[in-house]
Amino acid sequence: MKKKLFAFAIFMALSLSLSACGSSAVAKTEAPVAEPQVTETVGTPVEDNGQNSPVTDSTDYSGVYQETNSGRGEMHISGSPDHYDISVDWSFNPGENTTWTFSGTFDSDGVLNFSDCFKVTTAYYENGEVQDATTEYSWATGSLSTDGNGGFVWSIPQDSSISGSIFR
Numbered sequence: 001m002k003k004k005l006f007a008f009a010i011f012m013a014l015s016l017s018l019s020a021c022g023s024s025a026v027a028k029t030e031a032p033v034a035e036p037q038v039t040e041t042v043g044t045p046v047e048d049n050g051q052n053s054p055v056t057d058s059t060d061y062s063g064v065y066q067e068t069n070s071g072r073g074e075m076h077i078s079g080s081p082d083h084y085d086i087s088v089d090w091s092f093n094p095g096e097n098t099t100w101t102f103s104g105t106f107d108s109d110g111v112l113n114f115s116d117c118f119k120v121t122t123a124y125y126e127n128g129e130v131q132d133a134t135t136e137y138s139w140a141t142g143s144l145s146t147d148g149n150g151g152f153v154w155s156i157p158q159d160s161s162i163s164g165s166i167f168r
Helices: 002-017
Strands: 063-066 073-080 083-093 096-104 111-124 130-146 152-155 165-167
Touching (some): 073 165, 096 130
Antiparallel strands (some): 063 073, 111 130, 130 152, 152 165
């Protein structure tokens, strides 16, 4: 019973977040591509006595990024340099959408390693209503790395179909 409730909760959350992804006559507007913003911290350096938290990247990566190869993927990054929530929506065909969600913090090398990735595939009827939502996997590991050109390279070893995708 708990599994059914958990699956239903995930299904409802995804249904609400993907409600605009159904087939309709409404024209899709392209979201502006976000430029990373660097914030500076001014102050006296703190001596590292082993009790400080790991060094993190202070760049604000929040924004919407498009997958550069097929153009079917869109990455949404929200949060702050302390913690980001990331979702990737990918439309493999008109009646199906896949969403990956994960979170983490970029380190000083511009790499966010994660171990909490969920992949949910949602199928739609022609009228845009949800036909089925299936959790493909949960708690997958991977990384999201800055590429030095204002974009990201996304890697999930468990999912070779999208590993190495670039978003800008």
